[in-house]
Amino acid sequence: MRQRIMQRVGFALLALTSLIVVVPILLVVGIIVARGLNAVSWEFLTAMPREGMRAGGILPAIVGTILLTLGTALAAIPVGVAGAIYLSEYASDNIFTRSIRLAIINLAGIPSVVYGLFGLGLFVIFLRFGTSILAGSLTLAIMTLPIIVSTTEEALRSVPMEFRTVSASLGGTRWQGIWKIILPQAFPGIVTGVLLGLLRAAGETAPILFTVATFFLPRLPQSVFDQTMALPYHLFVISTQVPGMPMEIQYGTALVLLVLVLSLNLVATLLRSYFRRRRQW
Amino acid sequence: MCGARMNDQEQQPRREARVEPVSTARGLGQGRDHHWGEFLVENAIRVLGFSAIGFVVLIFLFLLQEGLPTFFRVELPILFGQRWYPTFDLYGTMPLILGSVLVTIVAIAIALPLGVATAVFVREVAPNWAREILKPMIETLAGIPSVVLGFFGMTIVAPLVRDVLGAPTGLTAFTGALLLAYMSLPTIISVAEDALDAVPKSYRDAGLAMGATRWQTIWRVVVPAARSGIITAIMLGMGRAIGETMAVMMVTGNAARMPVTADSLFRPVRTMTATIAAEMGEVARGSTHYHVLFGVGIILFVLTFMINLAAASVIFQKRRRGGLR
Numbered sequence: 150m151r152q153r154i155m156q157r158v159g160f161a162l163l164a165l166t167s168l169i170v171v172v173p174i175l176l177v178v179g180i181i182v183a184r185g186l187n188a189v190s191w192e193f194l195t196a197m198p199r200e201g202m203r204a205g206g207i208l209p210a211i212v213g214t215i216l217l218t219l220g221t222a223l224a225a226i227p228v229g230v231a232g233a234i235y236l237s238e239y240a241s242d243n244i245f246t247r248s249i250r251l252a253i254i255n256l257a258g259i260p261s262v263v264y265g266l267f268g269l270g271l272f273v274i275f276l277r278f279g280t281s282i283l284a285g286s287l288t289l290a291i292m293t294l295p296i297i298v299s300t301t302e303e304a305l306r307s308v309p310m311e312f313r314t315v316s317a318s319l320g321g322t323r324w325q326g327i328w329k330i331i332l333p334q335a336f337p338g339i340v341t342g343v344l345l346g347l348l349r350a351a352g353e354t355a356p357i358l359f360t361v362a363t364f365f366l367p368r369l370p371q372s373v374f375d376q377t378m379a380l381p382y383h384l385f386v387i388s389t390q391v392p393g394m395p396m397e398i399q400y401g402t403a404l405v406l407l408v409l410v411l412s413l414n415l416v417a418t419l420l421r422s423y424f425r426r427r428r429q430w
Numbered sequence: 431m432c433g434a435r436m437n438d439q440e441q442q443p444r445r446e447a448r449v450e451p452v453s454t455a456r457g458l459g460q461g462r463d464h465h466w467g468e469f470l471v472e473n474a475i476r477v478l479g480f481s482a483i484g485f486v487v488l489i490f491l492f493l494l495q496e497g498l499p500t501f502f503r504v505e506l507p508i509l510f511g512q513r514w515y516p517t518f519d520l521y522g523t524m525p526l527i528l529g530s531v532l533v534t535i536v537a538i539a540i541a542l543p544l545g546v547a548t549a550v551f552v553r554e555v556a557p558n559w560a561r562e563i564l565k566p567m568i569e570t571l572a573g574i575p576s577v578v579l580g581f582f583g584m585t586i587v588a589p590l591v592r593d594v595l596g597a598p599t600g601l602t603a604f605t606g607a608l609l610l611a612y613m614s615l616p617t618i619i620s621v622a623e624d625a626l627d628a629v630p631k632s633y634r635d636a637g638l639a640m641g642a643t644r645w646q647t648i649w650r651v652v653v654p655a656a657r658s659g660i661i662t663a664i665m666l667g668m669g670r671a672i673g674e675t676m677a678v679m680m681v682t683g684n685a686a687r688m689p690v691t692a693d694s695l696f697r698p699v700r701t702m703t704a705t706i707a708a709e710m711g712e713v714a715r716g717s718t719h720y721h722v723l724f725g726v727g728i729i730l731f732v733l734t735f736m737i738n739l740a741a742a743s744v745i746f747q748k749r750r751r752g753g754l755r
Binding site: 353388 | 465468471472474475476478479480481482483485486488489492493495496543544545547548550551552555556560564566567568569570571573574575576577578579580581582584585586612615619643644645646666669670672673674675676680703706707710711715723724727730731734735737738739741742745
């Protein structure tokens with residue numbers, strides 16, 4: 150009997166702890182939505198900043214973040230998916246494969262600001278890209294790579310072995326099997342993984358600090374060698390570097406960034422559960 | 431670590447069966463004439479597969495190239511001294527290293543009980559509906575950009591900390607640790623959950639059959655069996671915390687002082703990451719200050735590398751034993 154009561158109390162405590170974890174998340178999202186909603190208007194989303202960013206909109210920051218995310222996608226998806234195909238379909242379990250996995254685990258763990266240093270050293274200075282969208286996108290792409298590789302590999306591995314043997318038994322080559330059967334089957338999972346990686350890239354600040362982001366540039370970038378404003382860096386700037394910044398604009402910017410990132414997150418989650426339910430195997 | 435989120439329902443064991451039939455497939459296909467195109471694709475994939483190693487090496491090389499001059503330009507006693515005043519050519523990194531360590535340890539001390547308890551609740555106790563609510567919310571937390579959390583910390587948490595403590599400022603090491611704890615929670619929870627998930631059902635059955643309650647079975651059987659995975663979770667969470675930049679920079683007050691007094695936790699502190707982020711934008715390329723910041727980057731890289739290596743070795747051990755995956 151005493152054991153039963155202890156179990157009751159214990160489970161209640163566990164539930165309480167989960168609440169302690171979850172409630173602040175609700176608070177963060179709730180407060181930012183509640184306070185930011187007032188600031189967000191059509192003008193806020195589509196106008197250039199005015200009066201030292203204290204008025205007007207945040208268009209160049211939004212465009213900058215979208216461009217950077219696209220650039221990241223262009224660079225990271227082919228490399229990441231190919232890497233995952235190698236690990237899942239080609240690599241045998243030997244020391245090389247193990248060191249690749251080790252490298253991926255380590256890439257995932259390198260601090261974002263160290264990626265920033267690396268991007269500065271390699272892309273900005275050594276390759277002479279300057280602080281540019283190109284340099285920033287490539288830096289973000291390398292940071293995103295481990296996420297895309299590991300989620301894509303997961304998706305490829307979840308395709309049953311029989312699909313491969315059947316393809317082979319029909320005379321298909323290994324690559325035909327991958328291209329025509331495995332990849333299409335794993336596609337939803339791959340998309341989910343790519344989205345999860347890209348939303349990380351879209352929200353990151355530290356890697357773009359020294360590689361692309363600029364304080365204030367009230368025009369849209371013209372080429373990949375231009376600097377640009379970006380939403381995360383803009384939020385950092387207006388909340389810490391600009392005195393007398395209206396709170397409303399700060400919350401509005403935070404809200405736009407949050408919505409952008411969380412909507413990507415939502416799409417990824419929905420896709421995943423939709424295809425999981427539809428899957429026959 | 432990143433894949434950990436996704437594999438909750440995809441645990442079918444099919445690793446062993448993979449290799450043989452596929453290599454047969456290659457054997458079957460060989461000798462056809464359209465193969466050189468395929469040959470190209472396959473080798474491109476091979477090369478890209480190895481690129482991850484290349485990037486790690488490249489990152490380390492560039493850090494070394496820009497960071498090593500530090501050790502020729504700044505004398506070691508100064509470099510590991512207690513005073514960080516770049517304007518006076520004093521580059522003592524000790525306050526920054528200790529700052530990072532303090533914030534990280536406190537963050538993990540907060541996150542560990544919360545994370546493990548939540549993982550246990552989600553995996554072992556919670557009814558389905560609660561799990562369906564909790565899991566997406568924790569994933570949401572993982573998705574919130576650190577700069578947004580930092581902003582929230584600055585505007586909401588810091589004033590709260592200030593009022594509760596009656597301190598002159600809410601921008602303290604504790605505020606940073608609190609934020610970091612929540613930022614490392616998604617990692618800790620999802621990895622710990624996977625570890626619990628990997629404990630065979632027979633363990634639980636055996637515990638219950640011995641007459642133990644579910645509560646006793648969880649803490650005396652299941653959690654100890656998942657210990658190595660939980661240790662991995664803690665280490666990965668620690669790696670996440672020590673490398674976190676923006677949120678920490680925004681809420682810790684950034685005073686480069688030695689956090690050695692008893693009240694250090696409730697005073698401003700400055701971490702290695704925040705120092706790089708705050709100062710790199712303003713230094714001249716090639717100056718001593720510039721090289722020292724890269725030197726701090728090397729320290730960070732090596733620290734996280736070791737933490738991740740340790741975490742990975744636990745993972746690999748687990749795989750070799752076979753049973754838990």
